[in-house]
Amino acid sequence: MDKLTIKTLAKELQLSVSTISKALRDSHEISAATKRKVLALAEQLNYSPNPYASSLRKRKSKTIGVVIPEVVNSFFSQAINGIESVAKEKGYHVLIYLTHENLDNEKAILKDFESGRVDGVLLSASRETINSTHISGLIKKDVPVIFFDRVFDDVETVKVITNDFESAYTATKHLITSGCKNPHFLSIISNLNIISNRIDGYKKALQEHHIKFSNSNIINCTTNWEHNYKLLLKKMQSSKKPDGILCSIENLSVLIYQVCEDLNIKIPDDLQIVSFSNLDTASFLNPPLTTVTQPAYEIGSVAAATLVKALEKKNFIIPNENIVIPSVLIKRKSTKNKILS
Amino acid sequence: MDKLTIKTLAKELQLSVSTISKALRDSHEISAATKRKVLALAEQLNYSPNPYASSLRKRKSKTIGVVIPEVVNSFFSQAINGIESVAKEKGYHVLIYLTHENLDNEKAILKDFESGRVDGVLLSASRETINSTHISGLIKKDVPVIFFDRVFDDVETVKVITNDFESAYTATKHLITSGCKNPHFLSIISNLNIISNRIDGYKKALQEHHIKFSNSNIINCTTNWEHNYKLLLKKMQSSKKPDGILCSIENLSVLIYQVCEDLNIKIPDDLQIVSFSNLDTASFLNPPLTTVTQPAYEIGSVAAATLVKALEKKNFIIPNENIVIPSVLIKRKSTKNKILS
DNA sequence: TAAAGTAGCGAAAACGGTTGCGTAAATAAA
DNA sequence: TTTATTTACGCAACCGTTTTCGCTACTTTA
Incomplete structure (x- = not known):
């Protein structure tokens, strides 16, 4: 034929x-x-x-690149869902790339995009990323990059985020009013905004309740599960062990549940937990996990819609703006929900 | 510039x-x-x-299309992870498309692929799909399609699957030897192989233990969460209510937990549950969920590797073969693990 | 020394659409 | 009837690479 x-x-x-x-x-x-x-x-x-002939001539690929740290994660998979829904509606195709939280991977992917493979990029930075210098090449080539969730302030573009500061503040306050005297912050080492913003919110809540903050209140995990487990195990057996934890990373909430089970620590009696998490199963955990649930689908769809809108304009200019979609604190049984006067 | x-x-x-x-x-x-x-x-x-100029000239896009029902799902996101890892290693790009379990969407996506947008396709069929006639166009245009997990026997290609029949058989047997007299099969209406194979495995276990099968043993859910909830609610209040459930769809396991909570049904005392599931949180559910855990990552990576290998060959022929990667039954507290003689 | 081979590079034709411009015929306006 | 305008289409350049083929100069072999 x-x-x-x-x-x-x-x-x-x-x-x-x-x-x-x-x-x-x-x-x-x-x-x-x-x-x-x-x-x-x-x-x-x-x-x-033939889409490639067309793309070549029109200098448009009708394709957007999505760069995320991982996909086995409720937040990111829901975000993809949101992205895909508007991409499909607008006739765009979506290329997916995973950084696996590695900066070099991220750089390589963005570098590849300078070829014109994609019309625009949706990026959620890896935990290793410390600034946005590596996207300057893309900007120079007029490939719009929109950040979502894990953003950097130093780049002038749209950033679709949630209210990390307030959410962490509210969540920490919830721990304290539920009786925690020594709430800790469980997270990862990272230069990411979301992390520092959450820490700031956490600190503000401590301050308001006259709980003094020390650096040891922050438990920093790595990508090494075994290491994290031991770290937490040790922390939960120390003399000044936490009676509350605000978990900043969804995956770590499972870890702390594991540690509690192994150490026979009762949740929420011995330890109250609230986690940033989009797990569907949060309400069925033992005990049900109090979560800061992020609007993952909306963050994805808004980011995609904003990008597409920019791409369809003649002379698009991406405004330097934050689009904030609030998270919601869902109180469940991993915290006590006491009302203190 | x-x-x-x-x-x-x-x-x-x-x-x-x-x-x-x-x-x-x-x-x-x-x-x-x-x-x-x-x-x-x-x-x-x-x-x-410019990749598009190159693709046009070489008639190769170095791109594979991944078509799956949904992404907010542990199995599929893990599969994507596996696919992406080999794609990256082999220098391929991956376009993601979601069918949302809708056959028309699936058809439209595959139709688009006839343009030559992708070199090959990795497909996991929607629940509405009843046969593989809609991929014949692709085959005719020499675009190889490899199925994974949700496959169809009537198409001659590689199918990367797990041992659904045996897994369902083993899981059901586990329910029965743990004391279930009336195990039910919780699933969806579908022509999918994986469903019928699992039902067959389930039936075989019943037969071996001289439990008579009736059609009412199969609870068929739809895509409507509300409807499913009511259906289960009714089922669990009926006179011949199940004392065991083999859940064939990960998402439905959360539903049955919800129903049990609302009806104050004790797991595993009143109802034992085992589910096909790749949830990371399975061990932390209340109670921990006994699962048939599928090798999702491997299924994805093997499917991708097979596809890439075919694409790199001069005159590739996709063999008509099943690659079976076994699942594993992980016994937890949602079943009793009694040993009956 | 002549014939044959090889190394290194350029010209030009693809690949499959898109698009600015030109033009003939048809229609409208003068 | 003449002129201006519109309609409907074709020509050919172009998008940025890849690849075949041909050419020259140089090296090897008989």
């Missing part, structure tokens, strides 16, 4: 390729009758235009 | 475009000295070749 191109149609209908092309794109230069004939034949032969 | 193409390099170095192209691709026709110069300039100018 011969390859089926626009030329096939042209020959068959005794028309020029340009006429076919215009007819297929519903140009006003072409008569309705001709359009009908062309569409009919295209349909009959099951013709579909 | 002028656009940076192979011509820019050619002009700068007083060489022809073909020489540049060959140098960049490390052709033996080009001297080492020239290659060095070209590479150096390319590096210096931060040149990266």
Whole structure:
């Protein structure tokens, strides 16, 4: 079978390729009758235009690149869901890349994007990322980059985020009013805004309740599960062990549950826990986990919609703006919900 | 700034475009000295070749299309993880498409692939899919399609699956030997192989233990959460209510936990549950959920590796073969683990 | 020394659409 | 009827690479 191109149609209908092309794109230069004939034949032969030829000529790929740390994660998979829904609606295709929380991977991916493979980028930085210098190349090539969730302030673009500071503040306050005297902050070492913002919110709550903060209140995990486990095990057996934990990373909440089980620490009696988490199963954990639930789907869809809108404009300028979609604290049984006066 | 193409390099170095192209691709026709110069300039100018021009010319996109029902799902996100890892290693890009369990969406996506957008396809069918007729167009255009997990026997290609029949058999047997007299099968209406295979495995276990099977033993859910909830609620209050459930769909396990909580049904005393599931949180549910855990990552990576291998061959032929990677039954507290003689 | 082979590079034709411009015929305006 | 305008289409350049083929100069072999 011969390859089926626009030329096939042209020959068959005794028309020029340009006429076919215009007819297929519903140009006003072409008569309705001709359009009908062309569409009919295209349909009959099951013709579909080569996207790469089109992309080459139009300098548009109708493709967006999504760069995230990981996919096995409720937050990110929900965000993808949101992204995909608007991409599909707007006729865009989505390329997915995982950094696995590694900065070099992130750099390599963004570098590849300088080839023009994608029209725009949706990026959630890895935990190793310390600034946004590595995206300057993309900006220079007029490839818009929109950040979501894990953003950097030093780059002038749209950042779709949640209210990390307030959420951490509220969550910590919830721990304290539920009786915690020594709430800790469980997280990862990172230069990420979301982390520092959450820490700040946490600190503010401590301050308001006259609980003095020390650096040992912050438990920093790594990517090494074994190491993290031992770290937490040790922490939970120390003399000044926490009676409350604000967990900043969804995956770590499972870890702290594990440690509590192994050490026979009762939640919430011995330790209260609230975690930033989008787990569907939060309410069915033992005990049900109090969560700061982020609007992951919305963050993804808003980021994608903003990007697409920019791409469709003639001379798009990405405003330097934060779009904040608030998280919600869902109180469950891993905290006591006491009301203190 | 002028656009940076192979011509820019050619002009700068007083060489022809073909020489540049060959140098960049490390052709033996080009001297080492020239290659060095070209590479150096390319590096210096931060040149990266246009992938669409290359794809057009080479008729290869180095891109694979991944079509799955949903992404907010431990199994599929782990599978993506596996797919991405081999794609990255082999220099392939991955386009993600979600069917949302809808056959029309699936058809539309596969239809789009006939344009040559992707070199190959990794497909896990939607629950509505009843056969594989809609992929014949792709096959005709020599776009290899490899199925994973949710496969169809009627298409001659590689199918990467797990041992659904045996797993369901083993899981059901586990329920029965743990004391269940009336184990039910919780699932969805679908023509999918995985469903019928699991039902067959379930039936075989019943038969071996002389438990008579009736159609009412199979609880069929839809995509409507509310409807499913009511259905289960009713089922669990009926006179012949189940004392054991084999849940065939990960998402439904949360539902049954919810119903049990609302009806104050004790797990595992009143109802034992085992679910096909890849939830990280399974061991921390209340009670910990006995699961048939599928090798999701491996299924994804094997499927991707097989596809890539086929794509790299000159005249690839996709063998008609099943690659079976076994699941493992992990017994936890949602079943009793009694040992009956 | 002549014939044959090889190394290194360039010209040009693809790959499959898109688009600015030109033009002939048809229609409208003068 | 003449002129201006519109309609509908074709021509050909172009998007940025890749690849075949041909050419020259140089090296090897008989």
